[in-house]
Amino acid sequence: MVNPKPRSERQKVKKFLQYVSARILVGILSIFPYVLRGKILFSIIRFLAKTTGATKKRIERHIRTAFPKISESEIQEYIFHNLRNLSHxxxxxxxxxxxxxxFIDKWVTFLPDKETHTRLFEKGGILVLGHLGNWETxxxxxxxxxxxxxxxxxxKRQSNPWSNAWIEKNRASQRIKLVYTDESPRKALTLLKQGKLVAFISDQDAGKTGSFFPFLGNMASTFLGPATFSRMTDVPILFCSSWYDETGKLYFHVEEFERPDLDPRKDPELWEREFTYKWVKRLEEEVYKHPGDxxxxxxxxxxxxxxxEELEKFWEGFKSSSERSKV
Structure with a gap:
């Protein structure tokens, strides 16, 4: 009797086959012109959403969680727009x-204008953004x-090492480099001190070790990374967001983000809490403007x-330093 392969070996083979399948699919799709490929992908995604249902159901469940009072027609509109975004x-x-x-000049509109983007990004600093629009573009x-x-x-490193290397190479083709969460924080600090740009896409679920902040009416476990690095450095902080129009054009907005009006040396924990609260609220504002994105x-x-209940009570009575100064 032949001994079965260990579980770890089977998992490794499975991940490699998933990677190969994805490379073949992307290779075939890359043959088509950009606009035509977009239409093909949208058709594929809509077909999969109808036949498997898992993707559409998860999207719908999360939209209903964030917007419990909107109409059924609005929910379906957001889902449709969201599926189109996935194809983009x-x-x-x-x-x-x-x-x-x-390509960038044709498919990206810079807000408030391109000159502002150049001026702010050339200075370097921390970019704070969430999963709104398309962070790759x-x-x-x-x-x-x-x-x-x-x-x-x-x-964060992908669990599939072949896919991780592929994504890293794809980004490197456009001079985008990665700093992994399992690397020493000193690397990011050194880059910031050198005037480089370090981006944090920080609205993923942070698990049991995260801190809970209100986001779209619900408590969300949130990473404090952007706040920690902002407190430890004196570099510019930029908030970025993006969204699509009906033609697939991406609108990319950037703005300078104000630090909390507090001394970070006196109470580092309070400073980081205020910073995180502010950027989560700013992202929330953008999601309310562009819910389908x-x-x-x-x-x-x-x-x-x-x-x-304790958290909800705390945040209901919470006022940031900027809000307190207006009173």
Whole structure:
């Protein structure tokens, strides 16, 4: 009798086959022109959403969680727009190694204007953003609007090592480098002190070790990374967001983000709490403006707080330093 392969070996083979399948699919899709490929991908995603149901159900469940009072027609509209966004994201991943200035000028609109993007990004600093619009294309556009600077993205390694290497290579084709969460924090601090750009896409579920903040009416476990690095450095902080129009054009907004009006040396924990509260609220504002563009597939509220009522009571009475100064 032949001994079965150990579980770890079977998992390794499975991940490799998943990687190979994805490479073949992307290779075939990359043959088609950008606009046609987008239409093909949207048709595929809509078909899968109808036949499997899992993707659509998760999107719908999360939209209902965030917007419990909207009508059924609005929910279906958001779902439709969200599925189209997924096709845009897949299309742009296929296109990423070939993206150039001509592509960015055609498919990205810079807000408030391109000159502001160049001025802010050339200074370096911390970029704070969430899963709104398309963060990959935002990254590529930064490399073209501020070619004199380098962009690093704080990211978690993929569980599939082959896929991780592929994504890393794809991003590197546009001068986007990765700083992994399992690396020493000193690396990111050194980059910031050198005037580089370090981006944090920090609205993933942070698990049991995260801190809970109100987001779209629900308690969300949140990473404090952007707050910690902002407290430890004196570099500029930029808030970024993006959304699509009906033609697939991406609107990319950037603004300077104000630090809390507090001394971080006196109470570092309070400073980080205020900073995180402010950027989570700022992201929330953008999601309310562009609800169909948020990445509803990810499990933002997966981790449930054990003291939900206590947290809700605390945040109901919470006022940031800027809010207190207005009183």
């Amino acid at each position: 994201m897949a299309n742009e991943f296929c296109e990423e190694p070939r993206m150039n200035k001509k 935002m990254g590529v556009s930064i490399c073209y609007t501020a070619p004199k600077n380098d962009l690093y993205v704080f990211a 948020y990445f509803w597939l990810h499990r933002r509220w997966h981790t449930k707080p054990e003291n939900k």
